[in-house]
Amino acid sequence: MxxxxxxxxxxxxxxxxxxxxxxxxxxxxxxxxxxxxxxxxxxxxxxxxxxxxxxxxxxxxxxxxxxxxxxxxxxxxxxxxxxxxxxxxxxxxxxxxxxxxxxxxxxxxxxxxxxxxxxxxxxxxxxxxxxxxxxxxxxxxxxxxxxxxxxxxxxxxxxxxxxxxxxxxxxxxxxxxxxxxxxxxxxxxxxxxxxxxxxxxxxxxxxxxxxxxxxxxxxxxxxxxxxxxxxxxxxxxxxxxxxxxxxxxxxxxxGGELRTRGALLRALQPYVEGELARGVYLKHITRHLLGLFSGERGGRAFRQVLSEGAHRPGADWSLVERALACTESTVYAA
Missing domain, CATH: 3.20.20.70 (Aldolase class I)
Structure with a gap:
């Protein structure tokens, strides 16, 4: 061998x-x-x-x-x-x-x-x-x-x-x-x-x-x-x-395409929803996502929304969208 x-x-x-x-x-x-x-x-x-x-x-x-x-x-x-x-x-x-x-x-x-x-x-x-x-x-x-x-x-x-x-x-x-x-x-x-x-x-x-x-x-x-x-x-x-x-x-x-943080995260949605359907709690996935907007405007609010909401019963992809909205609203506001 x-x-x-x-x-x-x-x-x-x-x-x-x-x-x-x-x-x-x-x-x-x-x-x-x-x-x-x-x-x-x-x-x-x-x-x-x-x-x-x-x-x-x-x-x-x-x-x-x-x-x-x-x-x-x-x-x-x-x-x-x-x-x-x-x-x-x-x-x-x-x-x-x-x-x-x-x-x-x-x-x-x-x-x-x-x-x-x-x-x-x-x-x-x-x-x-x-x-x-x-x-x-x-x-x-x-x-x-x-x-x-x-x-x-x-x-x-x-x-x-x-x-x-x-x-x-x-x-x-x-x-x-x-x-x-x-x-x-x-x-x-x-x-x-x-x-x-x-x-x-x-x-x-x-x-x-x-x-x-x-x-x-x-x-x-x-x-x-x-x-x-x-x-x-x-x-x-x-x-x-x-x-x-x-x-x-x-x-x-x-040599790949540099994608935005939001686009990358939304590409994870099918996986997240599939895991939720299998009975996995959202918190077990979102704990790995908290650093995605590290150093970016809205990053702290993004982490806060996920940290405070992912453990709650029934938490689903809509929570991730709410967290993403925190980062996008700061971008648009600028």
């Missing part, structure tokens, strides 16, 4: 991607992001392999066909269990299986997975090999530069080499260390210094690997600058809090 064409992801699909984010990148979020960025690669929230094998797969692996290409991110450290979860993920239609080696939360550490796996390259390699044997889609890794006081590039490179030898051809590098003691997960996204140069150097020294840079990418120019050094830029919170940034990047990088 290690030498199959499935090992390589088409380069165009790697240029722009949206990071896996716990409690955020569920299927409703991904459908919205796909509408904004037709060419971006999307990722699920991290799901523990044990939950995939034993849990409610209908909920945990929910995915709309429009999301492709979309990757399932797994957490775990047991090769056999990860292999079983990877096989299930492929059967559910995911285009990639990504192993989390970067999450620094206490819960993750207690389970011996996430960022602490940076110190166990042999185990990660065994896990990747097992997953690749179990499925035919690419198996990739999302990692940090190191853990705590690991500041040795050669140690980072040794981790990459060990995992690459097991058949991983693509690495998403969150370009900072994970501090496992004394920092919260939020602080771990902000406090450890960014070192993009390590990701750049990795690509220089291992040009056959596909390298995606992640971490702290806040605007259009920053995202574009990375493409001169690596295969792609993965946006996290910037894509969620300012989703129109995704649309701007996709249009610029892939």
């Amino acid at each position: 290690a030498d199959t064409p499935a090992s390589t992801i088409p380069a165009a699909q790697l240029r722009l991607s949206v990071a896996p984010m716990m409690d955020w990148t569920d299927t409703h979020c991904r459908v919205f992001h796909r509408l904004l960025a037709p060419h971006a690669r999307l990722y699920t929230e991290m799901v523990h392999a044990n939950a995939v094998v034993l849990g409610d797969r209908t909920r945990l692996l929910a995915m709309d066909p429009v999301e492709h290409p979309v990757a399932l991110q797994l957490g775990g450290s047991e090769p056999a269990l990860l292999a079983q979860a990877a096989r299930i993920g492929e059967a559910h239609g995911f285009d990639e299986i990504n192993l989390n080696c970067g999450c620094p939360s206490d819960r993750v550490q207690a389970g011996r997975f996430g960022a602490c796996l940076m110190r166990e390259p042999v185990l990660v390699a065994e896990s990747v090999a097992a997953m690749r044997e179990a499925c035919g889609v690419p198996v990739t890794v999302k990692c940090r530069l190191g853990v705590d006081d690991d500041h040795d590039f050669d140690r980072f490179l040794a981790f990459i080499d060990a995992v690459a030898a097991a058949g991983c051809g693509m690495f998403v590098v969150h370009a900072r260390n994970a501090w496992l003691k004394g920092l919260s997960p939020k602080e771990n996204r902000e406090v450890p210094p960014l070192r993009y140069d390590w990701a750049y150097r990795l690509k220089q020294e291992r040009p056959d690997l596909q390298v995606i840079v992640n971490g702290g990418i806040a605007d259009f120019d920053e995202a574009a600058a990375h493409l001169a050094h690596v295969d792609g830029a993965m946006l996290g919170r910037a894509a969620y809090h300012d989703p129109y940034l995704l649309h701007r990047l996709d249009a610029a990088w892939f």
Whole structure:
């Protein structure tokens, strides 16, 4: 399995991607992001392999066909269990299986997975090999530069080499260390210094690997600058809090038409109404839309209308139109 064409992801699909984010990148979020960025690669929230094998797969692996290409991110450290979860993920239609080696939360550490796996390259390699044997889609890794006081590039490179030898051809590098003691997960996204140069150097020294840079990418120019050094830029919170940034990047990088925020949101109406008909509450979808008018006139009123009304019984698309009217009335008034 290690030498199959499935090992390589088409380069165009790697240029722009949206990071896996716990409690955020569920299927409703991904459908919205796909509408904004037709060419971006999307990722699920991290799901523990044990939950995939034993849990409610209908909920945990929910995915709309429009999301492709979309990757399932797994957490775990047991090769056999990860292999079983990877096989299930492929059967559910995911285009990639990504192993989390970067999450620094206490819960993750207690389970011996996430960022602490940076110190166990042999185990990660065994896990990747097992997953690749179990499925035919690419198996990739999302990692940090190191853990705590690991500041040795050669140690980072040794981790990459060990995992690459097991058949991983693509690495998403969150370009900072994970501090496992004394920092919260939020602080771990902000406090450890960014070192993009390590990701750049990795690509220089291992040009056959596909390298995606992640971490702290806040605007259009920053995202574009990375493409001169690596295969792609993965946006996290910037894509969620300012989703129109995704649309701007996709249009610029892939030659698409730049559409207005209102037009994009109205294109989501059939999906929203279909989900409402299935019994989904509007609040579960609109919580992902709140940043669409970030920094725009009427944006605060847009968020307020959705936040205050989406949880109410019977809330439907008309609420979204009322929120949109707040932004359009300010435009016309100008």
